Amino acid sequence: MIQKKPRMHVLSKWVKTKALLGSDEVRQYIPDTRRLSKSSLKTMLKSYGMVYVKPEKGTYGKGVIRVEQRGKDEYSYQLGTKEKDFWDYETFYLSLLRETNKRSYLIQKGIHLVKYKKLRFDIRVMVQLSPKGVWETTGLIGRVAHPEKIVTNYHSGGKIMDVKRLFGEHLSTNEMEKVMHKLDNLGVATARHLHKKYPGIRQIGLDIGFDHSWIPWIIEVNTNPDPYIFNKLSDKSMYRKVMRYRRAALK
Numbered sequence: 001m002i003q004k005k006p007r008m009h010v011l012s013k014w015v016k017t018k019a020l021l022g023s024d025e026v027r028q029y030i031p032d033t034r035r036l037s038k039s040s041l042k043t044m045l046k047s048y049g050m051v052y053v054k055p056e057k058g059t060y061g062k063g064v065i066r067v068e069q070r071g072k073d074e075y076s077y078q079l080g081t082k083e084k085d086f087w088d089y090e091t092f093y094l095s096l097l098r099e100t101n102k103r104s105y106l107i108q109k110g111i112h113l114v115k116y117k118k119l120r121f122d123i124r125v126m127v128q129l130s131p132k133g134v135w136e137t138t139g140l141i142g143r144v145a146h147p148e149k150i151v152t153n154y155h156s157g158g159k160i161m162d163v164k165r166l167f168g169e170h171l172s173t174n175e176m177e178k179v180m181h182k183l184d185n186l187g188v189a190t191a192r193h194l195h196k197k198y199p200g201i202r203q204i205g206l207d208i209g210f211d212h213s214w215i216p217w218i219i220e221v222n223t224n225p226d227p228y229i230f231n232k233l234s235d236k237s238m239y240r241k242v243m244r245y246r247r248a249a250l251k
């Protein structure tokens with residue numbers, strides 16, 4: 001079978017972030033993001049205490065680093081399962097810079113993610129152009145981080161889980177419905193906005209992390225989202241819809 005290529009793929013997280021900041025509806029859910037430099041990291045750590053440093057063009061959670069400032073001169077970072085502590089900014093920054101391998105990196109305000117059984121999770125929201133040409137949220141799926149990792153990606157040992165099961169630990173049925181409705185709307189608003197700028201896109205996947213006030217932060221938007229993660233749920237109805245829309249879009 002010939003696999004047709006998606007119509008449009010925007011790789012740079014920086015370009016995508018800037019595009020999303022152009023939407024009045026979406027902007028409030030985008031965590032503060034800067035390009036990595038010695039001074040921008042210092043400023044971001046001062047403002048937020050914890051940040052994520054990640055490759056501008058990364059995938060699968062590879063190269064994603066969680067950075068924290070604890071005391072006045074106490075810094076630490078975690079990459080994969082490796083954790084390092086430092087007691088001065090210069091040594092800390094040089095060590096971090098070595099991990100980036102001279103690639104272009106961004107800094108994003110860190111979200112203290114709501115957890116499920118003490119494990120961080122985030123939500124993948126699949127939004128697709130319907131066969132009738134209307135943007136629709138077609139899938140919601142939870143991704144729970146491996147206990148020793150700072151990313152939730154399936155390719156980094158994360159587990160796929162039903163969103164209701166994840167939300168159920170914290171929310172009533174009524175609250176859960178509201179949160180899911182909000183994700184649905186946010187997904188569609190994001191897709192409509194990006195589509196104006198990139199008319200070639202047919203589907204997007206939003207990575208949404210909740211903080212403890214249940215604000216849905218847009219960690220990133222993928223323009224080539226993996227549809228097969230939905231096949232990992234025992235209920236196949238979402239997977240079938242996602243694939244149906246995908247087939248129609250690739251025609």
Ligand SMILES: Nc1ncnc2c1ncn2[C@@H]1O[C@H](COP(=O)(O)OP(=O)(O)OP(=O)(O)O)[C@@H](O)[C@H]1O
Nearest residue numbers: 052058059060061062108109110111151152207220
């Ligand atoms: N600002 C943040 N706050 C909290 N967690 C974050 C933040 N940024 C990233 N993460 C965690 O790291 C994971 C990977 O980050 P991100 O999605 O930005 O890059 P990527 O996964 O490498 O890209 P792709 O999804 O295209 O493969 C997220 O799913 C999330 O679990």
Ligand SMILES: [Mg+2]
Nearest residue numbers: 060061207220
């Ligand atoms: Mg991601």
